[in-house]
Amino acid sequence: YVWPSPQLDALESARWDQEGFNTNPTLTSAFQPCDSFFGGGNTGRSNVADWIRTAYHDMATHNSTDGTGGLDASIRFGVEQARPENVGDGFNNTMEFVTQSVVPNYLPYLSMSDSIALLAVLAIENCGGPEIAFRGGRIDAGVPGAPGVPQPQDDLNSHIASFARQGFTQTEMIGLVACGHTFGGVQHSFFPDIVNALNDPTNIGSIAHFDTTFVTFDNNVATEYISGTTQNPLVVGFNDTTNSDKRIFGSDGNTTMQSFANSPATFASTCADLFAHMLDTVPTGVQLTDVISPLPVKPSSLALSLNGNILQLTGQVRLWNVTDPSPNITMLLEDHTGSTGNFTLKFVGTSSSTGGKYSAAWYTFNDTDRLDFNNLYLDAAAGVKSLSFMIDGKLEDQNGLGFPIQDGFLFSKTSCLVAPLSGRIDVAVRNGVNPTRVFLQEFTTDSVQRIVVTEVDISPSLRSSGCEFGVLAMEHHNERYCYHYGRTVWDWRRNRRSEVCGTQSSSLRYITSVSDIVLLYQNGVSFII
Numbered sequence: 001y002v003w004p005s006p007q008l009d010a011l012e013s014a015r016w017d018q019e020g021f022n023t024n025p026t027l028t029s030a031f032q033p034c035d036s037f038f039g040g041g042n043t044g045r046s047n048v049a050d051w052i053r054t055a056y057h058d059m060a061t062h063n064s065t066d067g068t069g070g071l072d073a074s075i076r077f078g079v080e081q082a083r084p085e086n087v088g089d090g091f092n093n094t095m096e097f098v099t100q101s102v103v104p105n106y107l108p109y110l111s112m113s114d115s116i117a118l119l120a121v122l123a124i125e126n127c128g129g130p131e132i133a134f135r136g137g138r139i140d141a142g143v144p145g146a147p148g149v150p151q152p153q154d155d156l157n158s159h160i161a162s163f164a165r166q167g168f169t170q171t172e173m174i175g176l177v178a179c180g181h182t183f184g185g186v187q188h189s190f191f192p193d194i195v196n197a198l199n200d201p202t203n204i205g206s207i208a209h210f211d212t213t214f215v216t217f218d219n220n221v222a223t224e225y226i227s228g229t230t231q232n233p234l235v236v237g238f239n240d241t242t243n244s245d246k247r248i249f250g251s252d253g254n255t256t257m258q259s260f261a262n263s264p265a266t267f268a269s270t271c272a273d274l275f276a277h278m279l280d281t282v283p284t285g286v287q288l289t290d291v292i293s294p295l296p297v298k299p300s301s302l303a304l305s306l307n308g309n310i311l312q313l314t315g316q317v318r319l320w321n322v323t324d325p326s327p328n329i330t331m332l333l334e335d336h337t338g339s340t341g342n343f344t345l346k347f348v349g350t351s352s353s354t355g356g357k358y359s360a361a362w363y364t365f366n367d368t369d370r371l372d373f374n375n376l377y378l379d380a381a382a383g384v385k386s387l388s389f390m391i392d393g394k395l396e397d398q399n400g401l402g403f404p405i406q407d408g409f410l411f412s413k414t415s416c417l418v419a420p421l422s423g424r425i426d427v428a429v430r431n432g433v434n435p436t437r438v439f440l441q442e443f444t445t446d447s448v449q450r451i452v453v454t455e456v457d458i459s460p461s462l463r464s465s466g467c468e469f470g471v472l473a474m475e476h477h478n479e480r481y482c483y484h485y486g487r488t489v490w491d492w493r494r495n496r497r498s499e500v501c502g503t504q505s506s507s508l509r510y511i512t513s514v515s516d517i518v519l520l521y522q523n524g525v526s527f528i529i
């Protein structure tokens with residue numbers, strides 16, 4: 001895709017910036033190492049197994065005939081979790097993590113259901129599995145889905161029928177169960193009729209694992225099954241009624257499982273396709289994006305703010321698949337006067353994804369004159385229209401489009417914080433832009449946790465004249481500055497400095513949380529505060 005696109009930019013970051021610089025450390029530490037578990041060590045459990053099972057159970061409500069159900073985060077509803085088919089606490093653990101540590105990092109572009117799909121992808125890719133095609137755009141259900149997740153005591157015909165309803169053939173059923181059951185196992189506490197207490201201090205949850213490498217994606221689930229050494233509790237469990245994997249795996253005379261046992265590559269590529277099919281199973285009417293591929297060059301977290309007569313540009317630039325972290329990278333910046341500035345960027349770190357298969361190098365602005373290695377200071381009147389990059393002598397400008405930057409409206413550093421959760425937000429609008437409306441977006445959730453975007457209009461009551469930028473304030477104030485030299489004001493985004501608003505604080509709108517408001521994301525420049 002062509003940068004900028006707010007939704008695709010967010011999905012691209014969520015999907016490809018997995019470990020290292022500019023990634024979400026809370027998220028990374030939940031799947032690295034692969035035996036990490038929110039409930040502590042030595043439990044025999046892992047977050048990655050919970051995430052994959054959650055994605056399957058959420059999807060398994062799909063009815064391919066009437067188009068209802070699918071991956072829509074309906075698994076978060078207590079009504080669904082209370083069903084016998086959804087026994088266990090893995091769903092609740094996963095959904096708490098989704099709502100607290102995934103969705104808030106990409107507001108408002110990653111739904112809960114996209115996040116469930118994302119976690120499954122991160123789990124599989126980073127724990128030995130193949131790369132999975134990831135799309136975004138899932139929509140969260142407002143009500144619980146229909147029952148119908150298969151259970152171990154169901155017979156083979158009902159499993160075949162259930163998978164057919166979900167949109168999978170019998171061969172695909174065998175594959176998908178094997179692909180899922182290369183992770184995790186069955187817990188004694190929730191399935192005492194399948195697994196006995198194990199009394200093992202390294203497995204205090206008494207989990208009987210599906211294969212010997214239960215936090216790693218590999219074909220051992222098939223090799224151990226075919227060689228007869230398997231300890232899979234759904235194959236060799238003491239209660240044959242619940243040996244559903246045995247019935248499913250053997251249902252084609254072991255042809256599919258034999259092919260998986262013969263070839264790790266066949267197993268991996270089959271699972272890549274089946275997992276993508278599972279994650280892309282959504283209710284009719286939901287339009288998924290194209291597969292999200294990494295951008296070769298990506299401006300990221302760009303923020304442009306007005307500080308007096310100076311534009312301050314912060315952010316980073318990511319170069320994809322760079323093994324040499326120090327190529328010669330220059331940023332070319334075109335302004336409104338037609339001039340082109342030339343800036344050398346500074347290397348700041350690397351990130352990786354897909355279990356280290358890809359690496360990326362990150363660069364930031366480097367204003368050596370001011371000894372500031374994070375910001376670029378630009379003349380406000382000249383502004384900035386677009387960026388492009390020279391990397392080791394090669395021009396990267398999105399095939400002539402450049403990386404367009406909007407500077408028609410900006411976060412103004414005249415904004416200030418009054419008390420921890422209240423303050424005034426000023427938006428500077430470039431003279432000549434004459435917007436019909438300027439608004440903030442505030443992100444909240446509805447009664448069933450779906451993201452709601454509320455628009456808050458900013459009154460243009462105190463538009464200054466005679467300057468390059470007029471300043472629009474959120475509320476009526478007595479004074480407004482057009483040029484605002486040398487004062488230290490609260491930098492909302494970086495939380496660095498503060499100043500009390502003083503006399504201007506008489507009529508403040510109270511904001512509930514500083515982190516849940518974003519200012520006017522357009523053309524790739526966001527003002528997240």
Ligand code: HEM
Nearest residue numbers: 049050052053056088150151152176177180184185186187
């Ligand atoms: C007939 C179909 C299936 C049956 C009867 C079944 C049954 C089960 C059972 C009883 C457990 C134990 C859960 C617990 O103790 O918390 C389990 C775990 C698991 N299942 Fe399935 N399953 C089926 C299909 C699938 C599919 C298609 C996937 C994914 C593609 C999947 C992924 C998992 C994972 C990853 C675990 C481990 C969870 C953990 O260790 O926390 N299952 N399954």
